[in-house]
Amino acid sequence: MLRITCPHCGPRDEIEFRYRGDASLSRPGPEDDAKAFQRYAYERENPAGMHLEWWLHVGGCRRALKLQRDTASHVIGGAGEP
Amino acid sequence: MSKPERGLGWGGLPPPGHHGALGRDPVKLQAFMRDAVEVRLAPGMAEALRHAAAGLGLALPGMGESAGTGSATGAVTTLGLAPGEWLALARPEEPGAFARRIASGLEAAASVVETGHGLACFSVSGRAAREVLAKGCRLDLHPAVFTSSTAARTVIAQIPVTLWRKDEAGAADSPVFALAVPLTFAQSFAHFLLGASAGTGAEILPASKD
Numbered sequence: 586m587l588r589i590t591c592p593h594c595g596p597r598d599e600i601e602f603r604y605r606g607d608a609s610l611s612r613p614g615p616e617d618d619a620k621a622f623q624r625y626a627y628e629r630e631n632p633a634g635m636h637l638e639w640w641l642h643v644g645g646c647r648r649a650l651k652l653q654r655d656t657a658s659h660v661i662g663g664a665g666e667p
Numbered sequence: 668m669s670k671p672e673r674g675l676g677w678g679g680l681p682p683p684g685h686h687g688a689l690g691r692d693p694v695k696l697q698a699f700m701r702d703a704v705e706v707r708l709a710p711g712m713a714e715a716l717r718h719a720a721a722g723l724g725l726a727l728p729g730m731g732e733s734a735g736t737g738s739a740t741g742a743v744t745t746l747g748l749a750p751g752e753w754l755a756l757a758r759p760e761e762p763g764a765f766a767r768r769i770a771s772g773l774e775a776a777a778s779v780v781e782t783g784h785g786l787a788c789f790s791v792s793g794r795a796a797r798e799v800l801a802k803g804c805r806l807d808l809h810p811a812v813f814t815s816s817t818a819a820r821t822v823i824a825q826i827p828v829t830l831w832r833k834d835e836a837g838a839a840d841s842p843v844f845a846l847a848v849p850l851t852f853a854q855s856f857a858h859f860l861l862g863a864s865a866g867t868g869a870e871i872l873p874a875s876k877d
């Protein structure tokens with residue numbers, strides 16, 4: 586069980602949150618080709634270490650947060666608003 | 668289709684009476700009614716909203732706080748549930764009247780949505796109240812942390828819950844916890860309350876408008 590400190594609500598248990606994926610990606614523009622969209626939609630780094638992620642505090646303030654989490658140790662580096 | 672359980676009304680609690688163990692300190696469970704409106708700050712209108720709310724006599728407490736106001740709007744409790752987002756609660760009156768009053772007072776400074784018809788409210792009080800709620804609530808409800816001016820949204824028994832304190836005036840040492848859940852979860856949430864209070868015993872009070 587992770588304990589995530591929401592910048593609005595304070596420390597809350599993981600069950601109040603939904604994981605929403607990699608927050609380091611940015612959507613390709615209209616000028617980009619299909620390969621760029623393929624990469625954006627499907628290809629992930631899956632690092633063993635610090636990862637920037639979207640978490641939605643659906644059971645609390647209902648805001649989307651950006652969270653730094655170590656995928657190997659589960660240490661949370663910090664959370665903030667996007 | 669299976670028949671609904673006997674005695675479970677809109678609030679989901681059984682008829683008034685005793686439930687569970689015959690302890691000396693049964694927890695008090697009660698369904699109650701509230702008119703509710705969700706107030707959301709319109710982008711860039713923070714100053715206008717502050718003025719409009721002051722004119723209306725509506726308190727807009729900070730995130731995670733609850734505030735009560737008197738006279739101008741009747742007894743209204745406002746909960747700060749997210750940045751720029753509040754839930755205002757009032758005793759039931761003519762349908763729609765509370766929301767209309769808030770909406771006309773705040774004008775374009777906020778979006779005002781009536782949500783009272785979709786909420787079921789329960790109160791849990793008595794000496795064992797914290798012990799009973801702790802069976803499903805992950806927040807610290809100790810009076811030093813969850814005071815009479817605290818509000819929170821959380822998840823209890825997989826049900827989204829808005830939580831605040833509805834203490835009698837001058838009785839801050841005997842907290843009355845108020846919990847609002849979506850109406851469609853009222854029965855499930857009542858089952859959680861009954862299960863959680865089976866060990867201490869519960870006194871079920873008649874549903875109330877207060």
Ligand SMILES: [Zn+2]
Pocket residue numbers: 591592593594595642645646647648
């Ligand atoms: Zn939050």
